[in-house]
Amino acid sequence: MPVIEVEHLHKRYGDKIAVEDVSFTVEQGEIFGVLGPNGAGKTTTVECVQGLRRADGGQVRVLGLDPVRDRAEVRQRVGAQLQESQLPDKLRVREALDLYRSFYRNKADIDELLADLGLTSQRDTAFHKLSGGQKQRLSVALALVGQPEIAILDELTTGLDPQGRRDTWDLVDRIRDRGVTVVLVTHFMEEAERLCDRLAVIDAGRVVAIDSPSGLLARVGSAHQVHFRPLDPLDEAVLDALPEVTGVRRNGDEVTVTGPEGVAQAVLSALADRKVRYGGLRVEQPTLDDAFVSLTGRSAQTGATRTIDERSS
Numbered sequence: 001m002p003v004i005e006v007e008h009l010h011k012r013y014g015d016k017i018a019v020e021d022v023s024f025t026v027e028q029g030e031i032f033g034v035l036g037p038n039g040a041g042k043t044t045t046v047e048c049v050q051g052l053r054r055a056d057g058g059q060v061r062v063l064g065l066d067p068v069r070d071r072a073e074v075r076q077r078v079g080a081q082l083q084e085s086q087l088p089d090k091l092r093v094r095e096a097l098d099l100y101r102s103f104y105r106n107k108a109d110i111d112e113l114l115a116d117l118g119l120t121s122q123r124d125t126a127f128h129k130l131s132g133g134q135k136q137r138l139s140v141a142l143a144l145v146g147q148p149e150i151a152i153l154d155e156l157t158t159g160l161d162p163q164g165r166r167d168t169w170d171l172v173d174r175i176r177d178r179g180v181t182v183v184l185v186t187h188f189m190e191e192a193e194r195l196c197d198r199l200a201v202i203d204a205g206r207v208v209a210i211d212s213p214s215g216l217l218a219r220v221g222s223a224h225q226v227h228f229r230p231l232d233p234l235d236e237a238v239l240d241a242l243p244e245v246t247g248v249r250r251n252g253d254e255v256t257v258t259g260p261e262g263v264a265q266a267v268l269s270a271l272a273d274r275k276v277r278y279g280g281l282r283v284e285q286p287t288l289d290d291a292f293v294s295l296t297g298r299s300a301q302t303g304a305t306r307t308i309d310e311r312s313s
């Protein structure tokens with residue numbers, strides 16, 4: 001059963017159209033991504049879901065409620081992370097959690113929350129003394145302190161280093177394991193691919209695709225590429241004849257073989273069978289960024305790039 005239903009959402013700021021026409025549903029228990037480049041309308045969309053903004057057109061239902069009319073109830077049941085840290089400098093972690101906890105009917109156990117978020121030893125630390133990653137984790141803790149059914153996390157890992165980003169991803173998995181439905185706003189493809197069950201790709205105020213990460217990747221087609229430099233004589237026709245191979249080309253002493261998933265194994269075993277040694281092996285796999293480019297004609301990625309190592313880790 002969907003916990004969020006957005007139908008033909010339209011939102012303007014004066015003459016500026018922020019959201020042209022956005023529709024999607026979020027199912028109970030999933031991690032749903034809202035993905036797109038800066039200015040695509042992601043934040044405006046989730047602000048309408050939270051009842052922070054009134055739609056100019058279309059319909060939004062959250063847990064069967066109207067988020068503007070039933071704002072107080074939606075606030076109790078939907079936890080939202082603050083996009084920028086907006087707490088007084090001197091407020092201590094524990095005090096911030098106590099304060100926010102007092103707003104909710106279903107109160108989380110603060111010690112448990114601190115432990116879950118790796119903040120136990122910062123419980124008496126003032127807000128301004130926290131690191132960027134700790135502030136980020138506190139803002140997530142504040143989103144969870146009312147034991148929400150849905151958590152909305154906006155640009156969760158912006159500004160974090162790669163390790164901080166990975167720790168935060170583990171955290172999102174744990175939030176879902178508590179049974180919370182997660183809506184994750186991001187412009188990082190890698191983050192969406194790692195975390196989301198399904199995602200809506202938004203560009204210029206419109207949904208261009210809704211799918212699972214692997215479904216989106218499948219739309220890009222067979223973009224796997226294997227590059228290597230043969231160190232022994234190689235008849236490229238041997239590779240071309242493999243059923244997994246869709247193309248072979250040579251550029252100087254480098255050979256590039258293209259094909260669907262599995263092409264790399266097929267090429268490497270053909271080389272081994274013929275005792276052809278090689279150097280400079282690289283395997284490029286399609287990424288969600290490729291999917292985004294093929295859907296919109298341009299890149300959403302402004303930050304992280306993907307490497308083969310990361311993908312296999």
Ligand SMILES: Nc1ncnc2c1ncn2[C@@H]1O[C@H](COP(=O)(O)OP(=O)(O)OP(=O)(O)O)[C@@H](O)[C@H]1O
Pocket residue numbers: 013016017018019036037038039040041042043044045187
């Ligand atoms: N309060 C506002 N007043 C006027 N225009 C706004 C306001 N908030 C957002 N916009 C504009 O609406 C468009 C959509 O903004 P929104 O913040 O929803 O996009 P976004 O996809 O979340 O972008 P980002 O990743 O940069 O946060 C942008 O062109 C933005 O400049």
